[in-house]
Amino acid sequence: MIQRVFVIICLLPLNQAALPLVINTWHFKDAANAAWSTLQKGGSVLDAVERGCARCELEQCDGSVGFGGSPDERGETTLDAMIMNGDTMEVGAVADLRRVKNAVGVARAVMEHTEHTFIVGESATIFAENMGFMSEDLSTNKSIAIFSQWLQQNCQPNYRKNVFPDPSKSCGPYKPKAKLWKPKNPKRNFDPSSHDTIGMIAIGKNGQVAAATSTNGATHKIPGRVGDSPVAGAGAYADSTAGGAAATGDGDIMMRFLPSFLAVDLMRNGDQPTVACKTAISRIKKYYPDFFGAIICANTTGGYGSWADRSALHDAASQGRLLALRTLIAQGHSVNVLTIDHVSPLHEACIGSHVACARALIDAGANVSLCRADWLM
Numbered sequence: 105m106i107q108r109v110f111v112i113i114c115l116l117p118l119n120q121a122a123l124p125l126v127i128n129t130w131h132f133k134d135a136a137n138a139a140w141s142t143l144q145k146g147g148s149v150l151d152a153v154e155r156g157c158a159r160c161e162l163e164q165c166d167g168s169v170g171f172g173g174s175p176d177e178r179g180e181t182t183l184d185a186m187i188m189n190g191d192t193m194e195v196g197a198v199a200d201l202r203r204v205k206n207a208v209g210v211a212r213a214v215m216e217h218t219e220h221t222f223i224v225g226e227s228a229t230i231f232a233e234n235m236g237f238m239s240e241d242l243s244t245n246k247s248i249a250i251f252s253q254w255l256q257q258n259c260q261p262n263y264r265k266n267v268f269p270d271p272s273k274s275c276g277p278y279k280p281k282a283k284l285w286k287p288k289n290p291k292r293n294f295d296p297s298s299h300d301t302i303g304m305i306a307i308g309k310n311g312q313v314a315a316a317t318s319t320n321g322a323t324h325k326i327p328g329r330v331g332d333s334p335v336a337g338a339g340a341y342a343d344s345t346a347g348g349a350a351a352t353g354d355g356d357i358m359m360r361f362l363p364s365f366l367a368v369d370l371m372r373n374g375d376q377p378t379v380a381c382k383t384a385i386s387r388i389k390k391y392y393p394d395f396f397g398a399i400i401c402a403n404t405t406g407g408y409g410s411w412a413d414r415s416a417l418h419d420a421a422s423q424g425r426l427l428a429l430r431t432l433i434a435q436g437h438s439v440n441v442l443t444i445d446h447v448s449p450l451h452e453a454c455i456g457s458h459v460a461c462a463r464a465l466i467d468a469g470a471n472v473s474l475c476r477a478d479w480l481m
């Protein structure tokens with residue numbers, strides 16, 4: 105089974121501000137390693153985030169990045185990606201990219217071979233082909249199976265509202281309803297497991313910042329739908345005078361608040377990364393208390409932090425993810441380490457104990473991926 109957790113992979117001794125730094129959303133370790141080894145071999149921070157995200161595109165990370173995932177209402181996989189150079193503030197982005205696997209590579213080509221920032225749809229595919237990218241079918245047996253199952257269950261769930269026939273019961277084609285209906289307790293058909301997204305920040309030895317994202321969007325999206333990932337300031341942002349941020353979650357909601365831009369701007373004004381991340385999420389929660397999302401933040405001296413809504417964190421912590429544990433602690437929650445496979449005096453001492461222990465483990469650099477955490481309400 106695919107694990108759905110919010111987590112950060114960070115290739116650094118924890119708690120220690122040091123450079124360079126690579127940090128990304130979710131448990132995409134190979135992506136972090138690809139970025140890290142790019143830096144070790146003398147590559148730039150832009151090379152690092154591009155290679156890191158490209159690794160996820162190849163590995164189809166969690167089915168939510170790259171080909172063969174998140175089929176839309178017509179069964180097609182389309183890709184969104186962006187890359188940002190925090191030295192020059194250049195951005196390259198593509199969205200609704202069809203039949204090309206390496207979306208982040210095409211985004212970089214937009215940045216380096218055009219005066220534009222953002223190219224979309226069929227035209228982005230033509231651009232990519234001209235730039236030498238291969239055009240191929242992005243469907244897989246898995247994406248075809250997801251799509252046929254969805255058709256069999258009357259196109260449920262979907263993202264339609266105020267249309268007829270009733271979108272909660274029937275497939276389209278849909279027509280607009282004359283009278284708009286506002287439910288008392290609006291509930292989004294958003295399935296947190298249907299979109300992950302890799303968002304990655306790299307900070308170079310001298311504080312140069314780059315960020316990139318890549319995703320195949322939301323499963324059963326309306327064709328042409330673009331999420332937050334390729335939008336500068338929403339999915340990611342980089343500014344070498346302040347820091348970098350990248351977000352993941354319910355992109356339709358998140359992109360309304362430009363959380364990555366906000367977090368970077370807050371760090372510019374002196375906020376610590378964790379505080380900046382928290383404010384960016386809180387701003388959204390004020391309007392959408394139930395939205396699902398998380399953000400990572402890193403500053404130019406290598407400090408980093410993260411924030412997530414409760415459900416995302418809970419999932420991650422229950423998988424024993426280290427940074428989720430740290431974030432929970434930073435949020436003032438008690439963390440109960442239930443089981444640890446690794447046996448050492450410190451590990452043993454931690455079984456059944458709480459926050460101080462988790463902190464001690466983390467400070468000791470222990471392999472807390474072996475821990476399980478639970479809520480102690």
Ligand SMILES: *[C@@H]1O[C@H](CO)[C@@H](O)[C@H](O)[C@H]1NC(C)=O
Binds near residue numbers: 245
């Ligand atoms: C996909 O399905 C086809 C037809 O059912 C089958 O021949 C093929 O081996 C499958 N491919 C993979 C990668 O499972």
Ligand SMILES: *[C@@H]1O[C@H](CO)[C@@H](O)[C@H](O)[C@H]1NC(C)=O
Binds near residue numbers: 403
């Ligand atoms: C970056 O964040 C770290 C950790 O929170 C903090 O110690 C450091 O002062 C910050 N650096 C800047 C330039 O704000």
Ligand SMILES: *[C@@H]1O[C@H](CO)[C@@H](O)[C@H](O)[C@H]1NC(C)=O
Binds near residue numbers: 471473474
């Ligand atoms: C940490 O735990 C994971 C999961 O069991 C394991 O794959 C990894 O090798 C461990 N790392 C270290 C440094 O012990």
